[in-house]
Amino acid sequence: MSAVSRAAVEDFLFHEADLLDSWRLEEWAALFTEDARYLVPATDRPDDSPASSLYLIYDDHGRLVERARRLLKRAAHAEFPHSRTRHTVTNVRLLENGGDTARVSCNFVVYRSKREVMDIYPGRSEYELLVSDAAGFRIRLKKSVLDLEALRPHGKLSIIL
Amino acid sequence: MFDQPASDWLRDSVRDEKSRGVFRVHRRVFTEPGVLALERERIFDRCWLYLGHVSEVAEPGSFVARKVGGRPLIFNRDRSGAMHAFFNSCPHRGAMVCRERQGRSNGFVCPYHGWSFASDGRLTGQPLPESYAPDLRGDPSLNLHEVPKLAEFRGFVFVNFDGAADSLENYLAGACEYLEIVSQHGEAGMEILPGSQSYGARANWKLLQENSADGYHANTTHATYFAYVKARDGAVLNNYVRGGFGRVRDLGNGHAVSESVGATPWGRPVARWIPPWGEAGKAECDAIQRRMAARLGEERAEIICKGDRNLLIFPNLVVNDIMAVTVRTFSPVAPDRFEVEAWALAPKDESAFMRDMRLRSFLEFLGPAGFATPDDVEMLELCQQGYAACSAVEWNDLSRGVLDEDGPAPAKQDELQMRAFWRRWHSLMTGAAR
Ligand code: FES
Ligand SMILES: [Fe+2]
Numbered sequence: 001m002s003a004v005s006r007a008a009v010e011d012f013l014f015h016e017a018d019l020l021d022s023w024r025l026e027e028w029a030a031l032f033t034e035d036a037r038y039l040v041p042a043t044d045r046p047d048d049s050p051a052s053s054l055y056l057i058y059d060d061h062g063r064l065v066e067r068a069r070r071l072l073k074r075a076a077h078a079e080f081p082h083s084r085t086r087h088t089v090t091n092v093r094l095l096e097n098g099g100d101t102a103r104v105s106c107n108f109v110v111y112r113s114k115r116e117v118m119d120i121y122p123g124r125s126e127y128e129l130l131v132s133d134a135a136g137f138r139i140r141l142k143k144s145v146l147d148l149e150a151l152r153p154h155g156k157l158s159i160i161l
Numbered sequence: 162m163f164d165q166p167a168s169d170w171l172r173d174s175v176r177d178e179k180s181r182g183v184f185r186v187h188r189r190v191f192t193e194p195g196v197l198a199l200e201r202e203r204i205f206d207r208c209w210l211y212l213g214h215v216s217e218v219a220e221p222g223s224f225v226a227r228k229v230g231g232r233p234l235i236f237n238r239d240r241s242g243a244m245h246a247f248f249n250s251c252p253h254r255g256a257m258v259c260r261e262r263q264g265r266s267n268g269f270v271c272p273y274h275g276w277s278f279a280s281d282g283r284l285t286g287q288p289l290p291e292s293y294a295p296d297l298r299g300d301p302s303l304n305l306h307e308v309p310k311l312a313e314f315r316g317f318v319f320v321n322f323d324g325a326a327d328s329l330e331n332y333l334a335g336a337c338e339y340l341e342i343v344s345q346h347g348e349a350g351m352e353i354l355p356g357s358q359s360y361g362a363r364a365n366w367k368l369l370q371e372n373s374a375d376g377y378h379a380n381t382t383h384a385t386y387f388a389y390v391k392a393r394d395g396a397v398l399n400n401y402v403r404g405g406f407g408r409v410r411d412l413g414n415g416h417a418v419s420e421s422v423g424a425t426p427w428g429r430p431v432a433r434w435i436p437p438w439g440e441a442g443k444a445e446c447d448a449i450q451r452r453m454a455a456r457l458g459e460e461r462a463e464i465i466c467k468g469d470r471n472l473l474i475f476p477n478l479v480v481n482d483i484m485a486v487t488v489r490t491f492s493p494v495a496p497d498r499f500e501v502e503a504w505a506l507a508p509k510d511e512s513a514f515m516r517d518m519r520l521r522s523f524l525e526f527l528g529p530a531g532f533a534t535p536d537d538v539e540m541l542e543l544c545q546q547g548y549a550a551c552s553a554v555e556w557n558d559l560s561r562g563v564l565d566e567d568g569p570a571p572a573k574q575d576e577l578q579m580r581a582f583w584r585r586w587h588s589l590m591t592g593a594a595r
Contacts, residue, residue: 040530042356044262051517054356054505056530058521066389070532075384078535115546117363150359151529152500155542158535 017087025068078158188551216352315344335412347508366499374471376573396426415475415585485523
């Protein structure tokens with residue numbers, strides 16, 4: 001596998017952001033591999049392992065698919081009617097590149113508006129992307145670390161970062 | 162504060178008419194700044210408030226800095242092993258002397274002018290001390306100030322800002338029995354796991370206490386969570402008949418518990434198996450219960466392993482022993498805003514496998530990004546926004562099960578657990594109790 005370009009990785013991350021902002025969440029979940037994980041650590045322990053410390057999100061593939069499905073339901077009350085979100089992705093860097101896996105980091109800011117209140121979620125994500133000529137990129141790991149000391153005043157993280 | 166007619170209003174803010182089967186709370190208690198000011202004085206300055214768990218300050222020198230009842234505190238263990246709770250405010254001119262959330266240190270140095278304090282709070286140094294009158298050197302009023310009362314029950318540590326307060330055990334009343342149950346999950350004791358869920362809501366703090374053991378909202382607020390569990394494991398919550406998933410007990414002093422054995426669909430790391438845990442998980446759950454039965458007897462082990470409990474300790478502590486154990490405390494910052502700190506409590510001797518299952522289980526429901534808690538936060542905020550109409554729609558109705566509340570089996574879908582809270586709240590706020 002030849003090395004991937006940063007432009008190609010950025011295109012992929014912008015596509016992911018667009019799926020989330022347009023609430024095409026099942027398509028978002030389909031970006032992930034069967035052994036994928038989506039992680040958000042607690043705001044006070046960003047470097048710990050989810051198997052031994054309490055996280056905010058510790059999804060395996062099954063749960064991230066269900067997270068996406070759940071959020072599309074009318075009874076996912078925190079997101080009904082859907083909030084308006086805008087994911088911006090910047091500072092994309094290729095940390096490891098060349099094999100069938102690319103490790104990528106980026107900065108993000110997610111704006112969420114609901115009931116005329118705007119909450120802002122800034123942070124940094126790390127991705128492990130599976131690279132193939134045929135299928136392009138698939139996500140094996142997405143770990144999003146919030147630059148917040150507490151989810152306040154937000155009160156919840158009911159959207160996908 | 163309140164002038165005389167307003168005090169009359171406060172007295173009438175809870176309408177407890179048992180004989181008619183009616184219980185109502187006036188919505189102004191969620192919106193009035195004067196109510197919050199009085200709550201600080203009559204509730205948060207007088208009740209025992211949860212500070213932390215002994216496992217958080219296990220080693221000499223370990224400390225945690227956090228707010229309790231709106232006040233910045235340092236919770237620590239000194240070099241000789243004694244626990245303390247200090248106000249995190251320098252006796253000199255007030256700066257917070259401890260700026261880290263947690264750590265280990267033999268003392269604290271105030272960053273402003275450099276006064277230093279030992280881990281037992283004693284003032285040990287002042288730069289340029291010669292300018293102070295001799296009497297002021299070593300004056301104990303210049304030590305870090307200790308919170309008037311600190312006490313522990315089964316690993317749970319509480320403070321009281323009222324030096325004349327009754328003992329913690331008397332205060333906890335019937336809740337002691339349930340804190341004891343949670344403390345018995347692990348043979349080697351319990352510990353708070355690393356990682357705090359720090360969140361909140363744009364709502365009144367009392368709404369979270371009402372919500373935390375409310376069985377009536379499960380099917381509607383959490384429909385998507387139960388659909389998830391049903392699709393995964395085929396298990397359902399029996400919320401279609403009254404009492405179908407448990408009972409409620411008034412534990413005295415405003416505390417209450419809702420409890421059941423075996424009637425809920427989720428898994429329990431101690432120790433009720435669900436299919437995602439596989440055969441190895443099944444064997445481990447069986448072994449946990451067997452060992453517990455040898456330690457505590459068959460009956461107790463069945464209650465602990467197969468049962469669920471949502472424990473409410475007045476005014477602001479919730480210990481939910483459900484798909485994991487969460488310890489959750491919360492404080493008002495304004496009539497329409499509160500802050501929450503929540504942790505996971507687990508047996509110290511838990512296997513790495515079960516610890517992992519516990520954390521996954523915790524997050525399937527609990528916390529600000531779980532499949533349920535965000536919807537609770539949403540409901541509390543919708544209530545708070547609805548109270549903008551409280552001059553027209555004045556009363557909340559909490560009458561479910563009033564006529565049966567003295568009977569043998571008040572149901573979890575009733576509202577006795579909230580009424581226990583409100584009765585205590587009302588008697589403290591009106592000065593009928595202290
Ligand atoms: S305020 Fe702490 S040394 Fe002056
Ligand atoms: Fe709930």
